[in-house]
Amino acid sequence: MSNENKNKITVFMAAYNAAPYIATSIESVLRQSYPHFELLIVDDGSTDNTTQIVRSYDDPRIRLIENGENKGLPFTRNVALSEAKGEFMAVLDSDDIAFPNRLETQLQHFLDRSKLAVLGACAYIIDEEGNRTDQKMVPICESEKLHAGLLFYNSFVHSTVMMRTAAFREMGGYPNHPVAQDYGLFSRIALKYEVDNIPEYLGEYRIHDSNITDRKRHLAETQLRAILFYQLDKLLPNTDHIDPDILRAPVIGSKYSPQEYYALYREIILQNRKRKQYPTLELEQILYNNWYMIVMEKGKSKTLPLLLRTPVFNRSHATAKHIRKAFKQSLRYILGIRP
Known part of the structure; x- marks a missing residue:
């Protein structure tokens, strides 16, 4: 592997008590058709055997970082600010699945479009057992329509997103919000760089009981208002x-x-x-x-x-x-x- 290609992409995975699903997520990354990546997993103080599962993989491309205690999702995601080695950063949540062609497909779009900073895709929805439901996540797949829509709503499937690491760092990473950190980050990047989705299914998004609670919904609404006003203040x-x-x-x-x-x-x-x-x-x-x-x-x-x-x-x-x-x-x- 040449130095030019080594760690071209950092696949970033934040994990907290992810033992039931993380092995499936890791294996979906290791099956990628594009081989020049590192898989950076940051454990946020899990109390189950998440870290033991990660350590069971004997693959030099996997790096495990442990927070030691639970510090929350914004802190955990922003470990990538200092630790990501790749020119590009692909997000995959620890309960979701990346299709084998995901990295290769998205990387080609970045190589073809020098101003592109964020690229998402479509995803199938699976249940707790990994069974595909009849629902799909289909975001807006026209760059300018997507950009305009970000004033009002988030149209990215977070677990399908790849970013230029430099743009991620320029924005200071994910905002320190309890929820909707991805929307806050992507809406800020879109004010300066090109963002887009492609109309291809590149993964599976898992729905289960811990995805969202009433408290999270309330926090999300509060944060969505803050993101809206951040953009309106610029306009x-x-x-x-x-x-x-x-x-x-x-x-x-x-x-x-x-x-x-x-x-x-x-x-x-x-x-x-x-x-x-x-x-x-x-x-x-x-x-x-x-x-x-x-x-x-x-x-x-x-x-x-x-x-x-x-x-x-x-x-x-x-x-x-x-x-x-x-x-x-x-x-x-x-x-x-x-x-």
């Missing part, structure tokens, strides 16, 4: 007047008025046209799609004039069907015909 001159729920809550059944949505959407659109923080066409398409649902639910006799308000309305985003339905709804309310 808007002032965010003190913005209620985070207006962008976090579903627009259908929302408590907010069309006027409140319009004021915020207009501000986002105009500032983004000036700053070019997100791909303009894709961001405005997302906002227009929301706007259409809002005015169809709340517009009543003013549905059509509300829909046509610029800059939220754009002829390149609207369809003839949208305009026709908005016109019919306005007319019904004017004539006193309720849906």
